[in-house]
Amino acid sequence: MAHYLFLLIGAVLVNNVVLVKILGLCPFMGVSKKLETAYGMGAATTFVLTLATGASFIIDHYLLIPFGLEYLRTLSFIVTIAAIVQLTEMVIAKTSPMLQQVLGIYLPLITTNCAVLGVPLINISHSYGFMESLLFGAGSAIGFSLVLVLFAGIRERVDGAEVPLPFKGAAIAMVTAGLMSLAFMGFAGLDRY
Amino acid sequence: MELLIAIAVMALGAVVLGAALGYASIKFKVEGDPIVEKVDAILPQTQCGQCGFPGCKPYAEAIVKGEAEINQCPPGGDEGVRKLADLLGKEYKPLSAEHGEEKPKAVAVIREETCIGCTLCIQACPVDAIVGAAKQMHTVVESLCTGCELCLKPCPVECIDMVPVPETLDTWKWKYPVIEIKPAEGRKAA
Amino acid sequence: MLQKLFKFKGGVKPAYNKHQSVGTPIATAPLPSRLVIPLHQSIGGTPQPVVAVGDKVLKGQLIGAADGWISAAVHASTSGTVTDIGPYLVPHPSGLSIDCVVIEPDGEERWIERQPLDYRAMAPEAVRTYLQQSGVVGLGGAVFPSHAKLTPSRDVPMEELVINGAECEPWITCDDLIMRERAAEIVSGIGLFRDLLQPKRVLIGIEDNKPEAVAAMKAAVQTAGEPFEVLAVPTLYPAGGAKQLIRVLTGKEIPAAKRSTDLGVQCFNVATAWTAWRAVAHGEPVINRIVTLTGNAGKPRNWEVLIGTPMDQLLPLAEPAPDTDGVIMGGPMMGFLIPAPDVPVIKATNCLIAHSPTLFPPKPPEMPCIRCGECARACPQELQPFELYWWSRARNFGKTQEYSLFDCIECGCCSYVCPAHIPLVQYFRFSKSEIWAREKDKKMAEGAKDRFEFKQYREEREKAEKAEKLAKAAAAQAAKKAAEAAAAAGSEASPAPPADDPEAAKKAAIAAAMARAKAQRAAVQPRNTDSVSPDQAEEIAAIDARRQQAGLEPPAPSPEPAPAAAPDGKEA
Numbered sequence: 001m002a003h004y005l006f007l008l009i010g011a012v013l014v015n016n017v018v019l020v021k022i023l024g025l026c027p028f029m030g031v032s033k034k035l036e037t038a039y040g041m042g043a044a045t046t047f048v049l050t051l052a053t054g055a056s057f058i059i060d061h062y063l064l065i066p067f068g069l070e071y072l073r074t075l076s077f078i079v080t081i082a083a084i085v086q087l088t089e090m091v092i093a094k095t096s097p098m099l100q101q102v103l104g105i106y107l108p109l110i111t112t113n114c115a116v117l118g119v120p121l122i123n124i125s126h127s128y129g130f131m132e133s134l135l136f137g138a139g140s141a142i143g144f145s146l147v148l149v150l151f152a153g154i155r156e157r158v159d160g161a162e163v164p165l166p167f168k169g170a171a172i173a174m175v176t177a178g179l180m181s182l183a184f185m186g187f188a189g190l191d192r193y
Numbered sequence: 194m195e196l197l198i199a200i201a202v203m204a205l206g207a208v209v210l211g212a213a214l215g216y217a218s219i220k221f222k223v224e225g226d227p228i229v230e231k232v233d234a235i236l237p238q239t240q241c242g243q244c245g246f247p248g249c250k251p252y253a254e255a256i257v258k259g260e261a262e263i264n265q266c267p268p269g270g271d272e273g274v275r276k277l278a279d280l281l282g283k284e285y286k287p288l289s290a291e292h293g294e295e296k297p298k299a300v301a302v303i304r305e306e307t308c309i310g311c312t313l314c315i316q317a318c319p320v321d322a323i324v325g326a327a328k329q330m331h332t333v334v335e336s337l338c339t340g341c342e343l344c345l346k347p348c349p350v351e352c353i354d355m356v357p358v359p360e361t362l363d364t365w366k367w368k369y370p371v372i373e374i375k376p377a378e379g380r381k382a383a
Numbered sequence: 384m385l386q387k388l389f390k391f392k393g394g395v396k397p398a399y400n401k402h403q404s405v406g407t408p409i410a411t412a413p414l415p416s417r418l419v420i421p422l423h424q425s426i427g428g429t430p431q432p433v434v435a436v437g438d439k440v441l442k443g444q445l446i447g448a449a450d451g452w453i454s455a456a457v458h459a460s461t462s463g464t465v466t467d468i469g470p471y472l473v474p475h476p477s478g479l480s481i482d483c484v485v486i487e488p489d490g491e492e493r494w495i496e497r498q499p500l501d502y503r504a505m506a507p508e509a510v511r512t513y514l515q516q517s518g519v520v521g522l523g524g525a526v527f528p529s530h531a532k533l534t535p536s537r538d539v540p541m542e543e544l545v546i547n548g549a550e551c552e553p554w555i556t557c558d559d560l561i562m563r564e565r566a567a568e569i570v571s572g573i574g575l576f577r578d579l580l581q582p583k584r585v586l587i588g589i590e591d592n593k594p595e596a597v598a599a600m601k602a603a604v605q606t607a608g609e610p611f612e613v614l615a616v617p618t619l620y621p622a623g624g625a626k627q628l629i630r631v632l633t634g635k636e637i638p639a640a641k642r643s644t645d646l647g648v649q650c651f652n653v654a655t656a657w658t659a660w661r662a663v664a665h666g667e668p669v670i671n672r673i674v675t676l677t678g679n680a681g682k683p684r685n686w687e688v689l690i691g692t693p694m695d696q697l698l699p700l701a702e703p704a705p706d707t708d709g710v711i712m713g714g715p716m717m718g719f720l721i722p723a724p725d726v727p728v729i730k731a732t733n734c735l736i737a738h739s740p741t742l743f744p745p746k747p748p749e750m751p752c753i754r755c756g757e758c759a760r761a762c763p764q765e766l767q768p769f770e771l772y773w774w775s776r777a778r779n780f781g782k783t784q785e786y787s788l789f790d791c792i793e794c795g796c797c798s799y800v801c802p803a804h805i806p807l808v809q810y811f812r813f814s815k816s817e818i819w820a821r822e823k824d825k826k827m828a829e830g831a832k833d834r835f836e837f838k839q840y841r842e843e844r845e846k847a848e849k850a851e852k853l854a855k856a857a858a859a860q861a862a863k864k865a866a867e868a869a870a871a872a873g874s875e876a877s878p879a880p881p882a883d884d885p886e887a888a889k890k891a892a893i894a895a896a897m898a899r900a901k902a903q904r905a906a907v908q909p910r911n912t913d914s915v916s917p918d919q920a921e922e923i924a925a926i927d928a929r930r931q932q933a934g935l936e937p938p939a940p941s942p943e944p945a946p947a948a949a950p951d952g953k954e955a
Contacts, residue, residue, distance in 0.1 A: 030282070063206075067198050076206060083210040087217050094221035160777030162751070238828035240835045248835060320834040339831045362423070365477040366820055367812035370749075 004135055009190070011139025017115045018147050019177075019184040021122075024115030028148060029173060031106060033159075038152035041106040042145025046138065048088065048110045049119060052081045053137030056120035057130050077120055085111045115144060151180060228281075229257050235276045239268045240319035241341030243293045248319065262286065267293040268340070299355040300338040301345070305330050307352035314344035314353060389634040391627045393763040394619040395796045397553050397716065399592060404556045404675050404683035409564055411687045412674075412700060418460050418486045418691035419727040420446065421473045425520040426527045427453030432484060438465045443495040443668050446484050449515050455528040456518045460670040460689035463488040474694070474712045474729060478722035486691070497666035507579050510663075517662035518669040518730075523547060523623070523652035524713065526731045529659060532649060533579045542647035543633050544582040546573055546656060548589040548596060549616060549623030552714030555734040557673040558653050560685040562589065562596035565657055566603035568664075572656030574609060575663055580649060584612065586632045587653075590622055591615040620716065621794040625650040627763050639790050654733075674728060676701035678711070678736035688728050695724040698735060709738035716795040750803035758797035758807060764790050768797035768807050775810040780821070783814045791815075870901045 017023050024045075031041040056077050064070055089107040110116055119140045123133040154176055163172050232253035239249070244265035246252040255261035256277065263277040264286040271288060278285040288295060303314070303323075310328040322338045325331030333344075333353075345353050358364070423429040430447030434440055440459040447457035463486045470480035502510045511530040519529045535541050550558040562569060577585055587604075589597045594615075601613045616622050616631050626637050628650065635646050643650060654673065661667045670690055674697070677683035681702035688697060694710060711718040712732055720738065758768035766787055774782035788811060797807040 033279075059206075063202060067202055068195070069199050069202055072199060072203065076203065079206060079210060083214055086214055090214075090217045090221040156779075156782075157773070160773045160779060233832075236828075237824070238832040238835065240831065248839075249832070319838060320831045321838050322834075337830070337834070339827070360477075360479060362475060362477060362479055362481055364820070365479055366816040367476075367809065369813050370806050370809040 007135050008139040011136050012143040013187040014190050016143040016184050017140040018144055019181040023118040024113050027109055027113055032148055032152040032155055035152045038148045042148050044106045045110055045144055046141035048085055049116050049141035050138045051084055052116050053120050053123055053133045055080050057133045060124055077117055081116055082111045229253050232256050237268045239339035239341045243267050264289045265292045267295050270295040297357050299340045299357045300335050301333045301353050302356045303331050303333055304352040307350050309350055313347040317344045317347045389631050391630045391763050392765050393761045395761050395799050397620055400554045401556050404677040407684045409560050409673055409685045409687055412697060414488050415692045415696040419471050419483045420691035421481055421483045421729055422447040422457055423481050424457055424730045425455040430457050432468050434465050436465055436468055441493050441495045443670055453528055453531055455520045456516050458518055458668040458670050459486055460691050461488045462491050462493040472723050472726050474721045474726040476719040500663045502663050519659050519662055520730055521652055522654040524731055529655055535580050536644045539647045541580045541582040544580055544585045545629055545632055545650040546587040547623055547628050547650055548653040549628055551620045551623035552716050554677050554736050555675050555714050557675045557685050557733050559593045559596050561654055561657055561673050563599045566599040568660045569653050569656045570603045570607045572660030575659055576651055587611055587613045588616045588628045588632050590618045592618040621763055624792050639787055674732055675734040679704045679707050679739035679742045680737045692728045693725045703737040706739045707737040711736040711738050747804045749805050752803055757800045761796040761800040764792055772807050772810050775814040780814055780818050788814055866901055
């Protein structure tokens, strides 16, 4: 049990997918201008990433490995994830217009999100089991949502600040992201007790 | 042999996923587009047609479909473009010059002694802000006029003027506090 | 009776500077050479002028009639001639002009017919209307029409009536002096308010730096034998804010977006009570008020001033020092510099402070906010001004509303304590007016959209109606043709069947009648085939033949159906 807990906390903080592994930077920079959009993106990513880790585990273990097709992982994962995202979007659009309002435009963005592809690949390279894969996926997604929301909060506030002209916009956002990354490096010793 | 297996597996995956998506796209088809409504809510509803579309809603639809740029609405002004850019995640662009420029709000006023009562302006007004009848003098209901200027052209005797709305106590706004830049005391001495 | 007092959070203690103007009693200001009376002097609708240029008016005569329920009438302050009605500069931070009535006094001060009103014998509704027509508005500064505030809520029973004599702003002493000198009339006015609102308690709150006023009011209440409670409240700016005074006296805190009446509390200024009583007991509408003249002046004092008196004729009474470079209307915390020296005194003018750079040194330049939180500690509304400032400056108006911008009473405590000298209130006012303007624009846009959509719908409908009309006309044409055909057929079938049995005879009669009717209908229609030349007849026959060949029509009916129908009619 403790193993799973450490796996989860490690995925959220220590090996944070954005700030430590530097994956999924496009949505991190792109959808962090407002808190509300950050919440939406976080929720959507959490949902898809958890689903994608599960699906990719199944595909890897029951399709690719038996046929010795490990070299097709990247390709097949991308195809699977894209299909899952599309499917989810359609289902949500039909069944829950409310959720569609919240997640709507962020779901397609996830298709091209490297974190969503990267996490299943990391799972494979760590040879995690199914449960571990799911937990690691969920943890990474929670970590992603966490830093996205934190970053959006900071950016909203920075919008009101007097930023020198050359630093305005993306530049100050990059500086902020860098500082946040440094801060998250501080969690590195957390699992070595 | 291995190559064939690989092709077969990928083809199988493609077929399965494609079939699922295809089925879903039919099964879960949704009508309408909520984004159009959101875009429409940002537009100023002057219905002036300066964007090249017959009204604000068609322009909103065109924006969402990607058929129109977001900088074609002069009455919405710079702020409107910024809001649209924000909503749609697009890059901000300055107002396009070919669609006109942002003007201070004005209302149409009919010079009543010249009006011949032809009703052409009444038909042209998109928001029913002109009252009158055939061979009767027309007048513009000032509070309803959006200042779209669509009534100017049809008037055969050119008796309609655009009059800027003056600032009154009701429309007066507190200004943004301006910080005076003065040299600091110490530096002046130095 | 010992009354427990409550506290509000925050507040500041600026230098009071009240002693300068309380030494001498209220004096009546001399009649100015002209009076400029703005028509819009209260919150709500702008009164419409009821006099014309050249009219002779009497003192107290109505010159602007209230427009709507939230609006109060405006009266001539003295007798004289109306010389102009038009836009003049008024004391407003905008520096804009509004319509004013200019009166040249004749110096006779002839009153209109004044009659005391026996308000106890009148319906409350009539008393309220009377107060509206007398131009009674809140003289504390908000100038909200008092009659509207004197309408008790239907849902919430009135608990407390709070009378505001706190006068917390520095320099101002007009309420202090009016309480000292005219306490009896104020108490009678409070009695009038009490009778209209029927509260359970009446609380009069006066800051404890005005012991003379407290004593005078206590004495007056005792003399009148009223159960009003006169309470000295701790001196702390802004104890005179309605919400703060209500909090101090009753312990009730008015929640955001609610009004004091929702909690059964109503609040009036002491001077308002005085003007209401003058209106009821003496028939005098609101044409004057007490104005404190103070600041950089040799003879600071309170004056009873006619509404409309140009300030440049009033201020010399206080003998302002030569280095005076402006005039503040209101107090130093919430007041503003008047846009021109000759703007008129209005109902909201409680104090004029001669401004000089030594007395009010210019603020040091604004420094960056360091989020020290002094402003939040000082805010009597328990807001976070530094957050409001941050978002106002960034023009993020949604966020300012999240931080309850509209609960800000613009008291100026935050600006007063700010170590970075940030003009916080200016930012809040900017945000508020931007939000209001946006809301207005949005409403207009929605209205325009609705009308546009309706116009489109109407055009569609008209098009459809036109199409329908055309279709109907076409159908009528077709029906006519069919009728002709039927009539012709009727004439052919005219020989009646033998009347063997009554049933058949009846049927025959009906058929004959129908045929007759059809024929008649057909006969009424103008026909161009009735009288044709043989050539034309030939032509028609040829056309019909061609048509028949083409299979367009059933065999042509006989060309003369009307005469054929005639024997049918005779037979029946």
